[in-house]
Amino acid sequence: MSDIPITEKLLLNAGGWQAMKPARELLKSGRVSETKYEPPLLSGYVREGAKNYRSGLRIKSAIDVENLCSCWESRSAGKICAHSVAVGLGYLNPPAATVAASNEPTMPEAPGSTVRRS
Ligand SMILES: [Zn+2]
Numbered sequence: 001m002s003d004i005p006i007t008e009k010l011l012l013n014a015g016g017w018q019a020m021k022p023a024r025e026l027l028k029s030g031r032v033s034e035t036k037y038e039p040p041l042l043s044g045y046v047r048e049g050a051k052n053y054r055s056g057l058r059i060k061s062a063i064d065v066e067n068l069c070s071c072w073e074s075r076s077a078g079k080i081c082a083h084s085v086a087v088g089l090g091y092l093n094p095p096a097a098t099v100a101a102s103n104e105p106t107m108p109e110a111p112g113s114t115v116r117r118s
Pocket residue numbers: 053055069070071072073074081082083084
C-alpha cells in the first residue's frame with residue numbers, strides 16, 4: 001500500500017468548489033494551524049470565531065476520503081467541509097514563516113538581495 005499524495009485536485013474532488021472556496025479564505029486569513037500528514041491521516045486545526053476545530057481527513061484513496069472534522073456541518077451532513085479542505089491546503093501551502101523557521105534556518109536570503117552581488 002502506497003501513500004496517497006495530497007494535491008489540490010484531490011481536495012477539490014473530495015470537497016467540491018463549495019468547500020474549496022471558503023477553505024481558501026480560511027487559509028488566506030491564517031486560520032489554519034498545525035497541519036500534518038501521516039498517511040493516511042491528515043490533521044490540523046482550524047479556528048473559526050471562538051471555536052478551534054480539530055479537523056482533517058482520512059485519505060484511503062484519491063477517491064475515498066473520509067472527513068474527520070469536529071464541526072456541526074460535517075457531522076450533520078456527513079460531507080467534506082471547508083475546514084478539512086483548508087487543512088489540506090494548509091499542508092500544501094505552509095505559511096512562509098513556518099517554512100523559513102523549520103527548513104532554512106541558515107539561509108538569510110531575501111528576493112532581490114543578491115541582485116547586486118558582483
Ligand atoms: Zn468542519
